Amino acid sequence: MSDSDPYGLFTRVIDRLEALGVPRLHFAEDDWDNGTPLPMEWRQAWREWFRGTIIVAGRYTVERAEALLDAGLVDLVAFGRPFVANPDLPERLRRGLPLAEFRANSLFGGGPAGYTDYSAAAFTG
Numbered sequence: 001m002s003d004s005d006p007y008g009l010f011t012r013v014i015d016r017l018e019a020l021g022v023p024r025l026h027f028a029e030d031d032w033d034n035g036t037p038l039p040m041e042w043r044q045a046w047r048e049w050f051r052g053t054i055i056v057a058g059r060y061t062v063e064r065a066e067a068l069l070d071a072g073l074v075d076l077v078a079f080g081r082p083f084v085a086n087p088d089l090p091e092r093l094r095r096g097l098p099l100a101e102f103r104a105n106s107l108f109g110g111g112p113a114g115y116t117d118y119s120a121a122a123f124t125g
Contacts, residue, residue, distance in 0.1 A: 007042055011049070018050050025050060026078070029058030043073045062093055088120040097121050 003009045017025065025046075030036055035058075047054065056068065057078035065077035083089050085102035092099060100119075 010042070011045070014046055014050050018052070022052060024053035024055060026055040026057070029056060031057075031059040035059075040073075043068070047073050086121075092121055095121075 014025065027038070029038060053075045054073070055076040055078055056074050057080055059081075060077050060079060065079075068074045069077065079089060081102045082099055084107070085100045086092055089099070091097075
C-alpha cells in the first residue's frame with residue numbers, strides 16, 4: 001500500500017475500528033528485502049489507542065517477535081512462510097533449531113511441491 005500519510009491513515013482507521021468494537025487488528029507488514037519497518041512510535045501509539053488484540057506478520061524472527069511481545073506492543077505474531085517450510089515450527093523455535101528456508105519459486109504453483117514436501121527436524125531427547 002502506498003499513501004502520502006500512512007500514519008494518519010492507519011490512525012484514523014484504527015480509531016474507527018476501536019469505536020466499532022472490532023476485537024482484533026492484523027497487520028501484514030512489509031516482508032520484502034527493502035521493506036520499511038513500522039516505526040516503534042507508531043506501534044506504541046496504536047497500542048495505546050486500540051484495546052483489542054494486535055496481531056502482526058511479516059518476516060519476523062523469534063527475537064523480533066519476543067521483543068514486541070515483551071514490550072506489550074503486540075499480542076500475537078504470525079509466522080506464515082516459516083510454517084510452510086517447517087511443519088514442526090513450534091518445536092524448532094522451542095529448541096532453537098535452524099529453520100528450513102521456503103522455496104518461493106514453488107509457492108502458488110498449483111501442486112503439492114513447496115507445501116507438503118518439507119521435512120521435519122530430527123529431534124533427540
